[in-house]
Amino acid sequence: MAVYTDVSENExxxxxADYGLGKLLSxxxxxxxxxxxxxxxxAEGGTxxxxxxxxxxxxxxxxxxxxxxxxxxxxxxxxxxxxxxxHGLALGELAGRPAALFTFLEGMWTRRPTAGQxxxxxxxxxxxxxxxxxxxxxxxxxxxxxxxxxxxEGCGPRTAEVEAGLSAExxxxxxxxxANWPSNLPTGVIHADLFNDNVFFLQGELSGLIDFYFACxxxxxxxxxxxxGAWCFEQDGAFNITKGRAMLEGYxxxxxxxxxxxxxxxxxxxxxxxxxxxxxxxxxxxxxxxxFVTKKDPKEYLQKSRFHRQVRSVADYGFTSQLLNQ
Ligand SMILES: Nc1ncnc2c1ncn2[C@@H]1O[C@H](COP(=O)(O)OP(=O)(O)O)[C@@H](O)[C@H]1O
Ligand SMILES: N[C@@H](CCOP(=O)(O)O)C(=O)O
Numbered sequence: 001m002a003v004y005t006d007v008s009e010n011e012x013x014x015x016x017a018d019y020g021l022g023k024l025l026s027x028x029x030x031x032x033x034x035x036x037x038x039x040x041x042x043a044e045g046g047t048x049x050x051x052x053x054x055x056x057x058x059x060x061x062x063x064x065x066x067x068x069x070x071x072x073x074x075x076x077x078x079x080x081x082x083x084x085x086x087h088g089l090a091l092g093e094l095a096g097r098p099a100a101l102f103t104f105l106e107g108m109w110t111r112r113p114t115a116g117q118x119x120x121x122x123x124x125x126x127x128x129x130x131x132x133x134x135x136x137x138x139x140x141x142x143x144x145x146x147x148x149x150x151x152x153e154g155c156g157p158r159t160a161e162v163e164a165g166l167s168a169e170x171x172x173x174x175x176x177x178x179a180n181w182p183s184n185l186p187t188g189v190i191h192a193d194l195f196n197d198n199v200f201f202l203q204g205e206l207s208g209l210i211d212f213y214f215a216c217x218x219x220x221x222x223x224x225x226x227x228x229g230a231w232c233f234e235q236d237g238a239f240n241i242t243k244g245r246a247m248l249e250g251y252x253x254x255x256x257x258x259x260x261x262x263x264x265x266x267x268x269x270x271x272x273x274x275x276x277x278x279x280x281x282x283x284x285x286x287x288x289x290x291x292f293v294t295k296k297d298p299k300e301y302l303q304k305s306r307f308h309r310q311v312r313s314v315a316d317y318g319f320t321s322q323l324l325n326q
Contacts, residue, residue: 003029004054005037007095012041012050015094018085019101021045032197034293035213037097040104047104049080052097057213059098064139065212066090066100068132068189075131077124078208080105107200107207118231118243120206121199122250125191125227128209129220129255132189141192141216143275145181149174151278158285162298170274173305177271182219182264190223191215195230221261224251225268228317229276229304237303245318252323259324262314269308269317277301 013024022044030038030049037052053062066082070090073081080102082090091100110117143151152159152170159167191198192214200207224247232243251257280298287293311317 003037049102052099064137071135105208107202109197115242115246119246119250122247126251126254139216141218185219190218222268225272229272241318266311273301273305
């Protein structure tokens with residue numbers, strides 16, 4: 001669950017007084033999410049999400065995240081809009097934490113997406129990339145290739161507890177990724193964590209994107225690689241080529257993929273697998289079992305990494321050459 005900080009009714013009432021949204025009617029902790037404390041807040045003026053930023057989010061990054069959501073919403077992307085208080089500020093303080101109020105997004109996330117939903121995710125991701133083009137602030141990706149080795153070293157000898165031989169496998173893959181990571185592909189603002197729990201659907205139609213707290217500037221198709229990993233594998237670990245094709249087509253329908261971007265997809269997918277395997281491995285080792293945070297399985301991304309390592313071309317992701325002629 002993700003309510004790390006308890007807040008009292010008095011504290012929330014005092015915070016809300018600055019917003020001109022009338023009286024507080026109710027507030028309730030939201031169990032989902034892992035990074036921050038989130039509350040569903042009802043006031044006379046409407047229903048909102050109250051977020052308290054916890055220690056894993058760097059305060060210096062908050063203007064980027066909040067500014068990005070304001071920018072994307074103004075460009076027409078369906079995402080939470082930060083609400084400004086009577087001083088014109090979206091960021092305040094509550095219970096000693098930076099805190100902000102966001103518009104409530106209708107919809108639900110799906111555990112078992114269809115190919116049609118994978119298409120919509122590709123389409124929405126490309127839309128976000130185009131809408132992010134004019135965003136003025138910059139935030140380098142703190143979890144890109146240069147960060148992986150230190151993260152791995154921080155896991156230490158307990159890595160072997162996850163699987164025998166895992167350290168050698170990671171070291172060999174890291175060496176490959178560090179030596180071959182592309183440096184000439186188009187960059188821009190990426191979401192960097194567009195997993196199933198961060199995309200809402202209403203009656204099968206994508207209704208919005210949430211959780212921009214890993215957003216940063218990086219290779220645009222790296223974001224697509226993250227989504228192929230998060231959306232196109234089945235529960236048994238098999239890659240679903242129909243969903244892969246749908247996602248690539250959905251993306252390409254909004255932002256045309258170049259030959260260079262398509263050719264780079266296999267290594268970008270390997271990199272995305274390494275990134276999520278390592279952050280999960282780090283948490284697996286460092287977060288105590290007694291903690292109420294649900295730890296995610298690093299092995300899921302080890303299996304995905306192994307799949308991507310035997311991919312020979314983008315055809316294995318469902319790519320067809322017609323994509324280039326659209
Ligand atoms: N604007 C929003 N509208 C509706 N629900 C939201 C909104 N923002 C967050 N939530 C709910 O809160 C949960 C956790 O939010 P998320 O941003 O993913 O947290 P974290 O950053 O801690 O992972 C989401 O799964 C969703 O249920
Ligand atoms: N998507 C990451 C973990 C981050 O979780 P979120 O709740 O902030 O989306 C993973 O699956 O490892």
